[in-house]
Amino acid sequence: MLSKFLVSRFIRNYKDTKEENVRIKYGFLAGTIGIIANFLLFAVKLSVGLVTHSIAITADAFNNLSDTASSIITIVGFKLANKPADEEHPFGHGRIEYLSALAVSFIIMLVGFQFVKESFDRIFNPAEINFSFVPFVLIVISVMIKFWLSRFNKFIANSIDSGALKASSFDALADVIISSVTALSLLLSKWISFPLDSYLGILVALFILYSGFSLTKETLNPLLGEAPDQTLVENIKSGILSYEYISGVHDLVIHNYGPGRCMASIHAEVPCDISIVKIHEVIDKAEKELSNKLKIFLVIHMDPINTNSIEVNKARHELEKVLKSFPLVKSIHDFRVVGDGLYKNLVFDLVVEHTKGFKSEDEERLKKEIDKELKSIHPSYNSMITIDKDFTVL
Known part of the structure; x- marks a missing residue:
């Protein structure tokens, strides 16, 4: 596979x-x-456009020149993102x-809008399409190169989990789709006069717009603050x-400062009768080791709990x-x-599943129902409940 060969040839390790350095090289x-x-x-x-005096080929040439913008944006983005x-x-x-990645996504949507405009112009102002061998061959070659470039960018994007390269991959794929429709229209023009390319162009443009919006x-x-990767969440919890x-x-919060740059804070429950010095050594060790292992910046807060009191353990068991009769409680x-x-x-604090439509009044109702159930078992119990949010839920 050419993509793997290029990566192994030009990127050490x-x-x-x-x-981080390997990722930047990708x-x-x-x-x-x-x-x-x-x-x-x-x-x-x-060159072909100037020799044949073809405006269409010359225009397509400058379209390819403008496509280098996506690649330049990618390089500049990686360079600036690597600043200390x-x-x-x-x-x-x-x-x-x-x-x-956002800039490339906007370029894709701009291409979609432009293609919609050109397609509508051709519907209302149809122009005769004449098949020519040289432009057809050039389009086919362009499709092949662009398709490989799309696959290559996707391979790199998946290797390093890069949104910018995912966008660049689709940018190249959009050119493949547009050029394929153009080639098909040129080929069919030998037999039909109906402006099929105009109507196909609208469908393709709408697909490009939708894909650009999705990207x-x-x-x-991640800029707005999405829920973190569940694998990372489980690795942090199980590691601690x-x-x-x-x-x-509990109370795990992860902040994303870019690919491979995360800060996490979490509360860890520890016995209240253990020496502060001893438990601090354990917490400090966990922070350093897990930060290095998971490539994050981890901060752990100690929450001392009473694990030896018969009264406390009995109350917790009750x-x-x-809570087993309240499925929303996690x-x-x-x-x-x-x-x-x-x-x-x-x-105590409750972590509940915030389903769609779950509001503050629902929280208060849940507190009252739990308090009522507790009093039915032990009238002398009075609950003081704090509803907590799970920031790691997708």
Whole structure:
């Protein structure tokens, strides 16, 4: 496979895609190949266009020259995203890669709008299409090169999980679709006079617009704050729970500062009767080791819990039995019993599944129903509930 050969030929340690320098080299390679391919198409088409005095071929040549913009944006985006952190941007400049993907997505939509306009113009002002061998061959060659370029960019994008290269891949694919429709129209013009290319052009343009909009939405999601990757979430939770004394985790929040640049904070439940110095050593070790292993910046907050009190364990067990009848409740944390004498306050946080339409009044209703069920079992219990949000849910 040519794509794998190019990667292995020009990128040292190409399999280690988590390394920042390797990832940048992937982006540079994709951008460079894109510039070379589009410039070669421009040179060939321009030469043929000037020799044959074909305005269509000459115009298509400059279209290929403009396509180098996507590749240049990709290279510049990777270059700027790799700038080190500074006082104004303490977590680096990784989100610039999302902005470069957004720019390419806008270019794709611009192509779609332009193609819609040209297709409608041809419907209302049809022009006779005459088959010519040289333009037809050039279009076929262009389709083949652009199709490979699309597959190459997609291969690189999947290798390093790059939204910018996914957009560049579809940018090349859009040219493949447009050129294929043009080639089909040229071929059919030998037998039919109906302006089929105009109507096919509208369908293709609408598809390009939809795809450009989808790419824009996909690129905006990490900028707006989408839910984190579930594999990363599970790796953080299971990693922390593997350390001694840590019995539970909650309140995981992950901030995305660009591909491969994440900051995460989480609460870890630890026994309240363990030495602060001892448990701090465990937490500090977990932070450093998991940060290096998962390529993130991890901060762990300690939540001491009472695990040896018979009263606390009994109250928690009774609460857990009650919560089984509430399917919206996913988990509880920060559970404690407050008060002396017969009457006790059960203080805890609930993580609930926020389904569509779940509002603040629904939260209050849920609290009252749980409190009512608890009192039916133990009248001296009074619940103090905080509804918590799971920030890792897709």
